[in-house]
Amino acid sequence: MLPGWLPKTDLVFLLLTLAVLLLGTCQPSPPVPQLTIAVNAGVEGDALKAAAADYEQRFGVRVQIVELPYANLFEKQLVDLLNRTGAYDVLMLDDPWMPRYAATGELTPLEPLFAQKALTGPDDDFLAPCLAVCRHPYGNGNLYALPYVGNSQLFFYRQDLFEKYGLAAPKTWAEVGRAARAILRGERKVYGYVMRAAQGNAVVADFMPLLWAFGGDVLDAQGNPVLNSPEAIAALQFMLELGQVSPPGYASFNADEVAAHLLQGTAAMSINWPAWIPAVDDPSKSRVVGKIGFSAVPGGKRAGVAAIGNWLLAIPRGSRRVELAFDFILWATNSEQMRISAERGNPPTRRSLFQNASLRAKYRSYPVQLHSLETSRPRPRTPLWNEIENVLGVYLSKANAGELGAEDALRQAHAQIIQILKRNP
Amino acid sequence: MAETQESVHGELGRADRRLALLLLAPAVLVLFTLSAYPLFYSIRLSLTTPTGAWTPGHFQRIFSDRLFGTALLQTFLYTAGALALELALGLLLALLLNRSLAGRNLFRTLLLLPMLMPPVVAAVIWRLLYNPSFGLINGTLQSLGVDTSGLLWIAGQRTALASVILVDVWQWTPFMFLLLLAGLQSLPAEPYEAAQMDGATRWQVFRDITWPLLRPTVLVAVLLRLLDLLRVFDQIFILTEGGPGFATETASLYIYRNAFRFVNFHYGAALSFVLLAITTVVSLWLIRMLRGRTPAAERS
Secondary structure (H helix, E strand, C coil): CCCCCCHHHHHHHHHHHHHHHHHHEEEECCCCCEEEEECCHHHHHHHHHHHHHHHHHHCCCEEEEEEEEHHHHHHHHHHHHCCCCCCCCCCEEEHHHHHHHHHHHCEEHHHHHHHHHCCCCCCCCEEEHHHHCECCCCCCCCCCEEEEEEECCCCEEEEHHHHCCCCCCCHHHHHHHHHHHHHHCCCCCCCCCCCCCCCHHHHHHHHHHHHHHHCCCCCCCCCCEEECCCHHHHHHHHHHHHHHHCCCCHHHCHHHHHHHHHHHEEECEEEEEEHHHHHHHHCCCCCCCCCCCEEECEEECCCCCCCCCCCCECCCCCCCCCHHHHHHHHHHHHHHHHHHHHHHHCCEHHHHCCCHHHHHHHCHHHHHHHHHHCCCCCCCCHHHHHHHHHHHHHHHHHHHCCCCCCHHHHHHHHHHHHHHHHHCC | CCHHHHHHCCCCCCHHHHHHHHHHHHHHHHHHHHHHHHHHHHHHCCCCCCCCCCCCCCHHHHHHHHHHHHHHHHHHHHHCCCCCCCHHHHHHHHHCCCCCCCCHHHHHHHHHHHHHHHHHHHHHHHHHEEEEECCCHHHHHHHHCCCCCCCHHHHCCCCHHHHHHHHHHHHHHHHHHHHHHHHHHHHHHHHHHHHHHCCCCCCHHHHHHHHHHHHHHHHHHHHHHHHHHCCCCCCHHHCCCCCCCCCCCCHHHHHHHHHHCCCCCHHHHHHHHHHHHHHHHHHHHHHHHHHHHCCCCCCC
């Protein structure tokens, strides 16, 4: 049996021991400087993970990688910023998130850090559209990040089928529609087109280039919603026409299903991100090795414009190792490291690398990618983008699933977006 | 005060009580940090603006939030549909496998397999099965000569909700079956013997003996499933993410979206409390039914 009761001093001692134990597990004091990086689980994150391992070896800095799936990365990073937890020293973020992150006021401005190193800023080998998404406000605001992966949308099409039916690489969406119908008529097992139409980020990303080509937009220059314009409605009507030459059930397709149809050779055209390019020519994954051509996104009323989707590296203000983090992102985005990242499958954000002979030999799509990236546009720059994208995604998906007509869908999306803007003045 | 307490807990000396409190302290501390603190924190969240001012605004907004209304309705449809099918199938299987049957143990084990699979894995597999072009289901139907051109499963506006219900039924009928089988096996033998003597038909035996005796088990099983179904998230998130359009959006998904995707923790907290209230009311009603039916429960 224990003694009748423990004296107060014992109680205090017990609690102190507990507290020390708890604190001890939270904050081990690192013997070497340590960086914690939150990255996307996927091709892009893999390259940065590999780079971090190199960095560790070379500079004796411990780099801890926190790998998160795309859907959770945003939440974790934003919560970290809002609470200034200091859990992460470097954030790898998708560029549409930049306005929301910057709006917290919790990202470290990079220009003063460049100045400390007697540098004027990022060198001019970086492509202008890639640097523009790193600034808030877009284009000419403070620099909060450096661009690591230079994604922008590309148009994928089956060159062999286009030759078979005497078609030229499509320059406009009208030509895409004609070619898709011709191929669907002629081939028994090949659909004319395939797209991501699952609600959310997917369908919106595939709709944006159509919307822009038809002369429409989500928000105008003053930030007012303009989705009920005749141009936007025409764009959605055309998307539904493309749906008629797409595989059944396309309204639930995401990247995996689109890739499956392209790689199995059951769809002739698609808009896609460069991450899928290596798979196209990989015989273990693809039945269409060497048969797919890449071109710029088709135009319409306006010239074709691809959406940019860069992965950026930024530093939270809450980080306790800002200088060290800055050293790392400078190193990771320098020409040599980005070349290695490109070898690992990530499109660069530097002009010199798109023109690099050995990379061009490895990736036949580089000239088109460079053109697409240079002429790309960002998705609307607003901190409310996630919410707007969700509403637009729901109604685009409803239209593609046949529940609503193009006009009704966009009218309702428009009304909801007005509500969102009203709620968050 | 101290004296009255002393007299109430007469047996425990002051020292013993101190020790008792001390021994309880870690558990209470853990309970407080893990459940009470987050609860009060989220209550505060649901009633404040991001700047910290008190407001009833989030709850007011819920009343005009049509999307949440739709999500709730779909949650009820999902719950009702899945629950009815799981109960019917589970009961049928339990009755079947309660009798002596060749290979009974093998069947029982096989039936439990879906339940052992993580819901996320099950959802990914079903997503592939449902694929209209490459999926096993439409593929099999086609090889049997069925025209599957209109069969879109989770991609169809009208079929999506039923398709996600089907996945839940596949995965959780075994749970129902397991509980009901245990219930059946613990039933007393005497009433059955008496019924046999009186020449009761099978249906009469089920209606007048099995069902009334099994009822408490059924209610427990239904209650457990109900609580899970009302807050379903992972399967639907993987299968459809609420789509196409809004066709399979449930309350939990909608709350998640508002709290974490749109980073509106305040509104998300308010929505959660509405869902909590509904879940509580429904389960209290079920629990009362459960109590009211056991003979020992006295109303007086």
